[in-house]
Each structure stands twice: as C-alpha cells, then as structure tokens.
Amino acid sequence: MEKIKSLADLKKMQENLRAKIELREKSNDPDTRIQVKVAMATCGIASGAKEVMETFIEEFTKRNIDAVVTQTGCMGYCYAEPTVEVTKPGAEPITFGYVDVKKASRIIDKYIINNELVDGIIPVNYQSIDKN
Amino acid sequence: MAKIKYHMLVCGGTACHASQSEEILTKFKELIVSKGLETEVQAIKTGCFGFCEKGPIVKMMPDNTFYTQVKPGDCAEILEEHIIKGRKVTRLLYQDPETKERISDSRHMGFYKKQIRIALRNCGFINPENIEEYIARDGYLALGTVLTEMSPEAAIEILKKSGLRGRGGGGFPTGLKWEITRKVKAAQKYVVCNADEGDPGAFMDRSILEGDPHTVIEAMAINGYCTGASKGLVYIRAEYPLAVERLKIAMKQSREYGFLGEDIMGTDFSFDIDIRYGAGAFVCGEETALIHSMEGLRGEPTVKPPFPSESGYMGKPTNVNNVETYANIPVIFNKGADWFASIGTARSKGTKVFALAGKINNVGLIEVPMGITLREVIYEIGGGIRDDKEFKAVQTGGPSGGCLTKRHLDTPIDYDNLIAAGSMMGSGGMIVMDEDDCMVAIAKFYLQFTVEESCGKCSPCRIGNKRLHELLEKITQGNGTMEDIDKLRNLGTVIKDTSLCGLGQSSPNPALSTIDNFLDEYLEHVKDKKCRSKVCKSLMQYLVVPDKCIGCTLCARNCPVNAISGERKQVHLIDQEKCIKCGACLEKCKFGAIIIN
Incomplete structure (x- = not known):
C-alpha cells in the first residue's frame, strides 16, 4: 500500500472510495434525491421488471444522476406491469405503467432530466391513510 | 457488468455477535455465491446499531429495511424474498409495541426518531475492519486539514469554541484540557485514550471501538499534534477482546496508509499509538490511577495537583480523554465548531450516548442531543416500561451517580442539571427501575x-x-x-x-x-419492617391462606428445607424460622393459596 503523502492525496482517494458506500449514504436521506421504485412482485418480474431496474441503475451511473433505485412489492397495477414510481424531490410521486427498457430510458430523458411527462402515467386513484 | 444493488449490513457488535451474527454473515455470503448474486448483493459486517434489544440486526440498503432478531435459518428466506422477489419478510420487521404495526424503515421507528448520531455516526454503517469505508465517510480528513492548514493553537481554539466537554463523566472542557497540556514545556508528552469503561451497564466506549475504531485513532493523532505529543496510549480493559481486536486491525491499516507513523501526510508530524491492557478495576477509570496502572504500578489514585497534564505517564505531561470524547472530535473539525455548538443546551453542547438498560422495552445504545428530557428518552426512545409497570426511578452515572424520580422526568438532561438533581452524567449508563425495585x-x-x-x-x-x-x-x-x-x-x-x-x-x-x-x-x-417491592427477603413472609389451601401437599414436597408441614387434605403451615424465602411454594401452588406478606 502506497502511503498517503498529502491532504490532496487523501481527498482524491476519498473521491474514489465514495462510490463504495454511495448506496448506503443515499438511503440516509432519500427525500433529497430522485427516488425510483420498481414494482418487483411476481407479475412485475415476469414482465421484465428486473431488466428495467438494471437499466435505471446503469443509466443513472452512466449519466451521473444522483438517484436511489429500490424495488418494491406489487403496486396493484398488474395490468400495466412493469410499473415504476418516480419521486423527484419536492414533487408528488408519479407512477408509470408498461415500462420496458426503452421506456425506462425515455423516462430518464424526458421526465427526470427535462421534467416533461411521458405517456403511460397511471393516474392517482387512491388516497393514503396518513393524508386523511 | 451489473452494479451492486444491495448492501446487507449485519451487526457485528458484541451483543449481536453473541447471538450468532457471525454465522448469519457467513450464511449470507454462502447464499449469495450459491445463487450467483455476487455482482448484485454484498453482505457487510458493521458495528453496533444500538438496538441490542432486538438483535441480531440485519439492515438492507438502500431501502433501509430493518430486520430484527434474525436467525441463521432466516437467511435463505431474506435473500429469496427480499432480494430476488422484492417482498419484505414481514415477520422479521420491527413491530411497534403500541400500534402493533410492522415498521420496515428504521427512520420511522420510535427508537431512532429522536436520535442524533455524531459519536456513533459510523456505527452500524461502515465495516469497522475496512479503513477505506472510513475514508469514504470523511475519515482522516479532519487530521489532514488540521495538520496542513492549522496551527495547534488555532485547532485548540476551534475545540474550545465548540464547547465539547469530557464524556467520561467529569465534563471538563476538552479544549481547555488540551490547552493546559500544550502550555507545559517538555521534551516528551503523551496522549491517552481512556477505554476503561467500568460503570455497570455502560457499553458505549466498547461499541465505538468495535464499530468505528478509526475515529479514535484519528482524534488521538489530532490531540497529539495539538498538545505536542508524539506518542499515544489506549488503556483498554482486557475484557473487551472484540474491541481490542478491531482496534489492532485499525492501527495496522492506519500505519499502512500513513495516518500513523513518521511524517504523517507529508508534514513533519510523527505520531504512533500503543495499547495498554487494564485488568478491569473500576478505580482505573480515574486518570491518575489509570496512569499508575499503565506504568506497571498498583492502580491507585494520587492527589491532584499535580494534574496529569503537568506530570502524568512516566512523569511527563499527559492528556487523558475518554473514547466518546474522541469520537466527537473529527466531526467538530469537519463540520465546524458553530455547527456542534448549535446542538445541545447553553453549557452542555452536542450529544451524549446513553446505554439504556433495566426495566425498559428498548434496551440498547442511543445518542441524543443534550437537553432532551428523561421522559423523551424513556417513553419515546425506550418505548416505556416493560410489561406496562409503573416507572419508579432512573439511575444515571453508575455507582457514582444517583437515582432520579418522576419529579425529574421533564428536566432537560445535561451535566449541570443532573448534578443539581443529585446525580451525574457519568459515562452514560441509564438504568430504569419500576415498581418492583426496592x-x-x-x-x-x-x-x-x-x-x-x-x-x-x-x-x-x-x-x-x-x-x-x-x-x-x-x-x-x-x-x-x-x-x-x-x-x-x-x-x-x-x-x-x-x-x-x-x-x-x-x-x-x-x-x-x-x-x-x-x-x-x-x-x-x-x-x-416492610418492603413494598417485596425484594428484601428478611422482611417478607410466605403465608398459607387457609381458605384456599386444599391440602394437596405439593408445596410441602417442593420445599427444599422442609419448612412446610400439614397432613393430606389439611391446611398446611409454613414454619417462618425454617423458611429461606426461596419462593418455590408460591410457584408450585395451583390454587393461589400462598401469599407474600
């Protein structure tokens, strides 16, 4: 192991090491980041949710976008699988249906980067209990 | 190549270790390989999460799912359900004792809601045996900054401004202590880390050394630079084998990376650390006794003055600080004195780690801002008294502290308030007592x-x-x-x-x-001549209620000293002279015919 010779060396090293625990840092305050939840129940996986999740993770890394990708259970829209819920900081969550690999890239391009909506949005048709 | 999607953090603190966390970690690692998930999932050993009551803990990142009381047999299910199918294993989630609701995200658990983690920032977050994870979380950054950009005086000034006081019990201002040691002129000085944690029930120092040993090493090096010492000593009790092992690993790594040794980070500052073992005497937590013990003498205190900062280890100026005090120091330099001073009360800044124990629902390690009330600690974080009994008292400060009562529930906790209430902060043991305690x-x-x-x-x-x-x-x-x-x-x-x-x-x-x-x-x-809590045996009498006794002879047969006499189908009698008050008769009687008076 080469010894650290200066403060600048240390900072450079820290920069490189950050990625190792990035996954954990992000989960500390997910609300300040873009959150993507991929529904991964049996129905989701069968229609390709795993590949979709992979695409999101890879694209975010490639484009250097600060986002947390997690999987969640069935959202109930089994007819529209795979479904993905995207929450941008300060905005209401939006759920997209029929998301395949191609559409995942489009969601990133249009909604996440440019704030334009993409077709296939599932309208909010429920109220969560804590809001009442 | 697929990117790692999950980190599974497995607690490696002493408590979870004792309930098979090592086996759980091994099991996860095996399962990950056998299912071909090496490129997606990582199982990592961390320090204590603090929620020892429900250990062993496994935390899933990035979704913050907090699994409690995991057994090696649950590993396959967690991997299969959570990772592969994306469903949480509900039966292993924490259950809120009041609402009976299963909570998956640790940030929503009452236990964590009111906590601010400074000293424990890395415990349960990084792998303590991996220096790179520490560096990734600003590790050694404070040391680098202080060495290259600050004079010792300027650094001490920051510490004084932060208002940090000694966490070992006394509450002496840390910056002032450093300044006094700095001003004494001597060719050789020492800095010491007091890891002789002796209060019954307190285990924060052990948890910090087990969960984040590098923070102590970094802070000791900063201390060395500020006070003018080139040598550090950690006085740790030999009963803490896991903490000693992790500290040794950390010291070795730290030397390899050049954070200990000659010319640290390209400056002309040199510093190294040695370990000294204590045999577990309570008095050796007192700094003069500690120093004598390190010198190979009997662990006995001597009169102060001279203070160790003037004449300590081997007669040289010595600065002694406690583990938890050290754990706060790198953060103060990284985030600034004003940030630190903004937490806490007027005269007690920052946070304090408490070891919650006794008759409380959530036994464990917590870090709370100074000024929080006992009520918040006991009822919100601690989840209230076990079995819904009545709160009677809380003992703080270990054998040196006192008992606080219901009257003190709303007193903000800080050094001065606790002393005014007849107790003290001590090292942070907090033992809760209920109506059954005399x-x-x-x-x-x-x-x-x-x-x-x-x-x-x-x-x-x-x-x-x-x-x-x-x-x-x-x-x-x-x-x-x-x-x-x-x-x-x-x-x-x-x-x-x-x-x-x-x-x-x-x-x-x-x-x-x-x-x-x-x-x-x-x-x-x-x-x-009564003990209302029925604890003092000499004041208790076991009696037979004649109306209820049917003469089954069960009690007489189970009495170890033959103190119970009586014929079959006749009311029995307990001979108070012979009775040793073991309670066997009370336990055995099926008719509730035995009472304690």
Whole structure:
C-alpha cells in the first residue's frame, strides 16, 4: 500500500472510495434525491421488471444522476406491469405503467432530466391513510 | 457488468455477535455465491446499531429495511424474498409495541426518531475492519486539514469554541484540557485514550471501538499534534477482546496508509499509538490511577495537583480523554465548531450516548442531543416500561451517580442539571427501575460494588463505604433504626468530602439520593419492617391462606428445607424460622393459596 503523502492525496482517494458506500449514504436521506421504485412482485418480474431496474441503475451511473433505485412489492397495477414510481424531490410521486427498457430510458430523458411527462402515467386513484 | 444493488449490513457488535451474527454473515455470503448474486448483493459486517434489544440486526440498503432478531435459518428466506422477489419478510420487521404495526424503515421507528448520531455516526454503517469505508465517510480528513492548514493553537481554539466537554463523566472542557497540556514545556508528552469503561451497564466506549475504531485513532493523532505529543496510549480493559481486536486491525491499516507513523501526510508530524491492557478495576477509570496502572504500578489514585497534564505517564505531561470524547472530535473539525455548538443546551453542547438498560422495552445504545428530557428518552426512545409497570426511578452515572424520580422526568438532561438533581452524567449508563425495585436494596447493590472496587488507599472510602454498606444491610434485614438513617446521611457526606479520588467522592451518591427521593421507603423498612417491592427477603413472609389451601401437599414436597408441614387434605403451615424465602411454594401452588406478606 502506497502511503498517503498529502491532504490532496487523501481527498482524491476519498473521491474514489465514495462510490463504495454511495448506496448506503443515499438511503440516509432519500427525500433529497430522485427516488425510483420498481414494482418487483411476481407479475412485475415476469414482465421484465428486473431488466428495467438494471437499466435505471446503469443509466443513472452512466449519466451521473444522483438517484436511489429500490424495488418494491406489487403496486396493484398488474395490468400495466412493469410499473415504476418516480419521486423527484419536492414533487408528488408519479407512477408509470408498461415500462420496458426503452421506456425506462425515455423516462430518464424526458421526465427526470427535462421534467416533461411521458405517456403511460397511471393516474392517482387512491388516497393514503396518513393524508386523511 | 451489473452494479451492486444491495448492501446487507449485519451487526457485528458484541451483543449481536453473541447471538450468532457471525454465522448469519457467513450464511449470507454462502447464499449469495450459491445463487450467483455476487455482482448484485454484498453482505457487510458493521458495528453496533444500538438496538441490542432486538438483535441480531440485519439492515438492507438502500431501502433501509430493518430486520430484527434474525436467525441463521432466516437467511435463505431474506435473500429469496427480499432480494430476488422484492417482498419484505414481514415477520422479521420491527413491530411497534403500541400500534402493533410492522415498521420496515428504521427512520420511522420510535427508537431512532429522536436520535442524533455524531459519536456513533459510523456505527452500524461502515465495516469497522475496512479503513477505506472510513475514508469514504470523511475519515482522516479532519487530521489532514488540521495538520496542513492549522496551527495547534488555532485547532485548540476551534475545540474550545465548540464547547465539547469530557464524556467520561467529569465534563471538563476538552479544549481547555488540551490547552493546559500544550502550555507545559517538555521534551516528551503523551496522549491517552481512556477505554476503561467500568460503570455497570455502560457499553458505549466498547461499541465505538468495535464499530468505528478509526475515529479514535484519528482524534488521538489530532490531540497529539495539538498538545505536542508524539506518542499515544489506549488503556483498554482486557475484557473487551472484540474491541481490542478491531482496534489492532485499525492501527495496522492506519500505519499502512500513513495516518500513523513518521511524517504523517507529508508534514513533519510523527505520531504512533500503543495499547495498554487494564485488568478491569473500576478505580482505573480515574486518570491518575489509570496512569499508575499503565506504568506497571498498583492502580491507585494520587492527589491532584499535580494534574496529569503537568506530570502524568512516566512523569511527563499527559492528556487523558475518554473514547466518546474522541469520537466527537473529527466531526467538530469537519463540520465546524458553530455547527456542534448549535446542538445541545447553553453549557452542555452536542450529544451524549446513553446505554439504556433495566426495566425498559428498548434496551440498547442511543445518542441524543443534550437537553432532551428523561421522559423523551424513556417513553419515546425506550418505548416505556416493560410489561406496562409503573416507572419508579432512573439511575444515571453508575455507582457514582444517583437515582432520579418522576419529579425529574421533564428536566432537560445535561451535566449541570443532573448534578443539581443529585446525580451525574457519568459515562452514560441509564438504568430504569419500576415498581418492583426496592430503592434501599438498589442503594445497597451499588454500595457493594464500590466496597469491592475501592482500592483501599484512603480511609474514608475503604472504611466509610464498608460502614455505609453495613448500615444498609441492617435496614434491609429489618433491624434498622431511625438513627441509622441519620448516620447514613452524615457518614455519606463525610465520605464525599474527605475521599481522595472520584470513586470515594461519589460512592455515597446512590445512598444519599435514594434517601432524599425515597425517604418513605426507608421509613417503611425501619418503622413498619416492610418492603413494598417485596425484594428484601428478611422482611417478607410466605403465608398459607387457609381458605384456599386444599391440602394437596405439593408445596410441602417442593420445599427444599422442609419448612412446610400439614397432613393430606389439611391446611398446611409454613414454619417462618425454617423458611429461606426461596419462593418455590408460591410457584408450585395451583390454587393461589400462598401469599407474600
């Protein structure tokens, strides 16, 4: 192991090491980041949710976008699988249906980067209990 | 190549370790390989999460799912359900004791809601045996900044401004201590880390060393630079094997990366650390006794002055700080003195780690801002009293502290308020007691501890505490008089005033504070010869209720000393002379015919 010779060396090293625990840092305050939840129940996986999740993770890394990708259970829209819920900081969550690999890239391009909506949005048709 | 999607954090603290966390980690690693998930999932060992009550803990990142009481047999299900199918294993989630709701995200658990983690920032987050994870979280950044950009005086100034006070019990301002050591001129100086954690029930220092050993090494090096010492010593008790092992690993890594040794980070500052083992004597937590023990002498305190900062280890200026104090220091330099000073109360800044124990639902390690009330700690973080019993008292500060009562529930916790209430911060043990605890017996328990741990050097402590203990013994046996209570008060005050070191000066506290706060219980023991909590055996009588006894002879057959007599189908009788009050008859009787008077 080469010894650290200066403060600048240390900072450079820290920069490189950050990625190792990035996954954990992000989960500390997910609300300040873009959150993507991929529904991964049996129905989701069968229609390709795993590949979709992979695409999101890879694209975010490639484009250097600060986002947390997690999987969640069935959202109930089994007819529209795979479904993905995207929450941008300060905005209401939006759920997209029929998301395949191609559409995942489009969601990133249009909604996440440019704030334009993409077709296939599932309208909010429920109220969560804590809001009442 | 697929990117790692999950980190599974498995607690490797002593408590979880004892309940098979090592096997769980191995099992996860095997399963990950056998399912071909090496490129997606990583299982990582971390330090203590603090929620020891429900250990072993496994935390899933990035979704923050908090699995409790995991067994090696659950590993396959967690991997299969959570990772592969994306469903949470509900039965392993934490259940809110009140709403009975299963909570998956640790940030929503009452236990974590009110906590601010500074000293424990890395515990349960990084792998303590991997220096790179520490570096990734600003590790050694404070050391680098202080060494290259600050004079020792400027660094001490920041520490003074932060308002940090010693976390080992005394609460002496840390920056001031460093300044005093710095001003003494000497060719050789030492910095010492006091890891001789002796309060019964306190385990924060152990958890920090086990969960984040590098923070202590970094802070000691900063201390060395500021005070002008090139040598650091960690005095740790040999009963902490896991902490010692992790510290050794950390020291080795730190040397390899050049954070310890010659010319650290390209400056001309050199510093290294050695470990000294203690044999577990309580008095060796006192700094002069600690220094003598390190020198190979008997662990006995000496009169201050001279203070260790003038003449300490080997007669050289020595700066002694506690583990938790050190753990705060790198953060103060990274985030600034003003940030640190913004947390806490006017005269007590920052946070304090407490070890919650006793009759409380959530036993564990918590870090809370100074100024939080006992009520918040006990009822919100601690989840209230076990089995819905009534809260009676909370003992803080270990054998040197005192008992606080319902009256103090809304007092903000800080150094000065606790002393004003007749207790002290101590190292942060917090033992909660309910209606089943007898306060006289509690005082006796702590006195017994100090009698055993007294080094015997000065008479007030050696003889005085023994006499105090005898007086309490007399009262719990039902032979106490009103005079004895006065004697307890007088003798206690004399011991406090005349003892040589902190041990003797504080050992009467448990007795004095219980007399102040629970005088009625003392009076009951003395006048009515009664112990309302049914703890003092000499004051109890096991009796047979004639109306309920059917003469089944079960109690008589189970009595180990044959104290129960009676024919079949006749009412039985307990011979009070022979009875040893073991309670076997009460336990065995199926008709509720045995009562305690």
